[in-house]
Amino acid sequence: MEAASGRARQGRRARLVKRSSRDMEYSSGQLPVNFYCEASSMVLTVILRNCRCVCPGLGWAILCIHVETRRLPLCLYRTLSLEMIMRNIASAIAIVISLSAPALAQKAEIEANNAKWIEMFNKGDFSGIASLYSADATALPPGSAMVQGRPAIEVMWKSMAEQVTDPKLTTVDVKPLGSSAAREIGTFVLKTKGSTPQDVTGKYVVVWEKVGDDWKLATDIWNDGK
Known part of the structure; x- marks a missing residue:
C-alpha cells in the first residue's frame, strides 16, 4: 500500500x-x-x-x-553519466571564457586609447592624436569630405578644437574582427565654444587595427544626435 x-x-x-x-x-x-x-x-x-x-x-x-x-x-x-555531464559543462564554460577573454582585452585597450585621445585633445596635442591613427587612416567627419592620412587628420582635429571643447567618449560595444581588428560603437558629448556654450551629443563607429603591439584607429566616422 x-x-x-x-x-x-x-x-x-x-x-x-x-x-x-x-x-x-x-x-x-x-x-x-x-x-x-x-x-x-x-x-x-x-x-x-x-x-x-x-x-x-x-x-x-x-x-x-x-x-x-x-x-x-x-x-x-x-x-x-553524471561525470560526463559535468565535464561537458566545464568544457562549455572554458570555451565561453576563451572566446570572451580576447574581446574583453580588446575593449580595455580601446578604452585606454580613447582616454589618451581625450587627454591629448584637452592639451592641444594634435600630433599626438594623429599618432593614435594608422598611417593610412580615414576620418569621415559629418557634412565634410573624407580626411585621409595622419597629417590631414592632425589638421582636422586642430581646426575642430577651435570650435568645441571638453570631449567625452563612451564605448558602447566592441566586436572583434579577428585577432588584429575590431569594430567599436560609442557615444560622445562635447561643448561648443563661444559666449553661449552648448552640449552636443552624438555617436561614432571606429574600426581599429592592431599595428605591432598597439591598437590604431583605421576608420573613424561620427555624427550628431542619438
Whole structure:
C-alpha cells in the first residue's frame, strides 16, 4: 500500500515536471540542451543564450542549469553519466571564457586609447592624436569630405578644437574582427565654444587595427544626435 502510494506520488510529480517543462518558453536567442542520466533518471537542461552583455556576438553562454528527476524515453536524450555531464559543462564554460577573454582585452585597450585621445585633445596635442591613427587612416567627419592620412587628420582635429571643447567618449560595444581588428560603437558629448556654450551629443563607429603591439584607429566616422 505504502509502495503504491509512493509510486502514485512519483507519477504525479513526474507529470507535473513534464508539464512545466513542456510549458516552459524560451525567449529568442536561448537554446535548451538536454542531457539524460540513465542511472539516476536525471534530466539536466543547460540553457544557453546568445551573449550580448559582456562579450556581444561571441556565441553562446550558459544562462542557467535546470535539473529534473524523471524517466523519459532514452531516444529523446543523450545518455551520459553524471561525470560526463559535468565535464561537458566545464568544457562549455572554458570555451565561453576563451572566446570572451580576447574581446574583453580588446575593449580595455580601446578604452585606454580613447582616454589618451581625450587627454591629448584637452592639451592641444594634435600630433599626438594623429599618432593614435594608422598611417593610412580615414576620418569621415559629418557634412565634410573624407580626411585621409595622419597629417590631414592632425589638421582636422586642430581646426575642430577651435570650435568645441571638453570631449567625452563612451564605448558602447566592441566586436572583434579577428585577432588584429575590431569594430567599436560609442557615444560622445562635447561643448561648443563661444559666449553661449552648448552640449552636443552624438555617436561614432571606429574600426581599429592592431599595428605591432598597439591598437590604431583605421576608420573613424561620427555624427550628431542619438
